[in-house]
Amino acid sequence: xxxxxxxxxxxxxxxxxxGCMCGKIKFEVTEPLLGAAYCHCKRCQRRTGTAFSVTGLTxxxxxxxxxxxxxxxxxxxxxxxxxSFCSNCGSQIYxxxxxxxxxxxxxxxxxxxxPGVRPGAHQFVDYAxxxxxxxxxxxxxxxxxxxxxxxxxxx
Ligand SMILES: [Zn+2]
Ligand SMILES: [Zn+2]
Numbered sequence: 001x002x003x004x005x006x007x008x009x010x011x012x013x014x015x016x017x018x019g020c021m022c023g024k025i026k027f028e029v030t031e032p033l034l035g036a037a038y039c040h041c042k043r044c045q046r047r048t049g050t051a052f053s054v055t056g057l058t059x060x061x062x063x064x065x066x067x068x069x070x071x072x073x074x075x076x077x078x079x080x081x082x083x084s085f086c087s088n089c090g091s092q093i094y095x096x097x098x099x100x101x102x103x104x105x106x107x108x109x110x111x112x113x114x115p116g117v118r119p120g121a122h123q124f125v126d127y128a129x130x131x132x133x134x135x136x137x138x139x140x141x142x143x144x145x146x147x148x149x150x151x152x153x154x155x
Contacts, residue, residue, distance in 0.1 A: 013116035014062075018106065020091035025068035027093065029106060031059040033117045036108060037146055040134075041124035047083065047092060051132035053107065054119050055095060060102035063094065081105075121146055 012032025019026040036056035044053040065072065073087045081095040081103075093110055097103035108115065121139050123146035128134055134141065 011116050013113060016111055016113055016115055017066075018093075018111040020068070020071075020086035020089050020093060020110065022086060022089035022091070024071040024088050025086045025091070025093060026066045027106070027110075028064050028066055029058055029062050029111075029115075030064070031062035033057060033106070033115050034059060036115070036117050036119045038119050038122045038139075039124055040122060040128040042127050043077065043080070043083075044124075045127075045129060051129040052122075053092075054109070055105040056108050056111075056115055056117060057103070057105045058094075060104075063104050063106065 012034075014030060014032045016029040016033075017026065018029070033056040036054055038052050038054055040052045045051060047053065068086070071086055071088050072084055072093065075083045075085065076098065077083075081097050083095050084093045085091060086093065091110060092107045094104055094106045096105075108119075119139070121142065122128075122134060123142045124144060125134060125141045126143045
């Protein structure tokens with residue numbers, strides 16, 4: 001039975017391109033995203049300066065930087081996914097699981113196109129900003145990390 005949390009790869013769009021605010025960093029995603037999710041964790045709040053973020057999981061090996069590698073920096077929290085960002089403009093680009101580099105998720109706001117997939121869940125809702133109530137959108141909610149069978153998005 002197909003989980004309601006996942007979006008079949010066929011619904012996604014590819015190839016995708018994206019980049020940072022100042023234009024130094026550019027990337028491409030050659031296969032459709034596997035799915036996306038809202039994250040309400042405190043790290044995403046601090047990282048973005050707002051209530052939540054939306055991140056989409058890439059298929060293994062489908063993400064590639066096409067410009068600006070020297071400008072890209074990695075923040076390694078030590079107990080979660082590593083976060084890459086542009087050192088010139090601060091834009092968040094992607095996040096990657098340090099134990100499994102095949103698990104790499106792009107920030108949906110960094111994309112140039114509509115990726116086709118839509119966020120399928122809310123994670124870390126216990127930490128959601130009190131000034132931005134969760135929408136009544138019918139999507140599954142997870143107190144902590146999203147419970148995809150093989151997918152763990154962000155934090
Ligand atoms: Zn930049
Ligand atoms: Zn988060």
